[in-house]
Amino acid sequence: MKPDLNKTGNDLYLEQSLVTGLIAAFIAIFILNCFWILSSVFFDRFFPWIAILQGIIIGKSIKKYGLGIEWYFPIMSFSLALFASVTGSFLCALYLTGREFGTGAIILIDEISWHTISIFLMNDYGIVGIIYGLFSGVLAAFYSQRELDRNQAIAYRKYKESLKI
Numbered sequence: 001m002k003p004d005l006n007k008t009g010n011d012l013y014l015e016q017s018l019v020t021g022l023i024a025a026f027i028a029i030f031i032l033n034c035f036w037i038l039s040s041v042f043f044d045r046f047f048p049w050i051a052i053l054q055g056i057i058i059g060k061s062i063k064k065y066g067l068g069i070e071w072y073f074p075i076m077s078f079s080l081a082l083f084a085s086v087t088g089s090f091l092c093a094l095y096l097t098g099r100e101f102g103t104g105a106i107i108l109i110d111e112i113s114w115h116t117i118s119i120f121l122m123n124d125y126g127i128v129g130i131i132y133g134l135f136s137g138v139l140a141a142f143y144s145q146r147e148l149d150r151n152q153a154i155a156y157r158k159y160k161e162s163l164k165i
Contacts, residue, residue, distance in 0.1 A: 012155065025061055
């Protein structure tokens with residue numbers, strides 16, 4: 001598909017959509033967390049590196065559907081990837097714990113409290129989870145920014161400069 005060379009900076013600005021970027025990211029988070037849970041339960045192991053995969057896919061989905069140029073798209077993707085890393089790890093731990101005790105994860109949901117979450121974050125998620133979560137967020141932020149060709153970049157820069165005057 002050939003890029004439209006006649007787009008103005010205003011057109012590029014108006015193409016951005018925070019809402020569709022958020023929707024795409026939440027769909028990606030849901031699918032990837034389900035994949036993470038299924039792979040953990042199937043192999044009876046926890047795979048923290050899936051958080052890295054989440055970051056890349058979340059960033060690319062925000063890029064494709066959000067068409068973001070502004071500064072808040074990478075920040076949004078960073079925070080959503082970090083959120084996905086924590087929720088994915090927690091849900092995997094919940095399902096693996098339920099499997100260990102011979103109950104389902106749904107039964108354990110009733111037992112979740114702030115104490116449970118704080119113990120999970122300090123003991124289970126820990127430093128390794130933080131490192132994977134931060135890398136996931138950085139990768140999501142990197143992949144979320146829309147790439148403009150030369151003509152689009154010039155048109156957008158002129159548009160932004162015209163707003164300052």
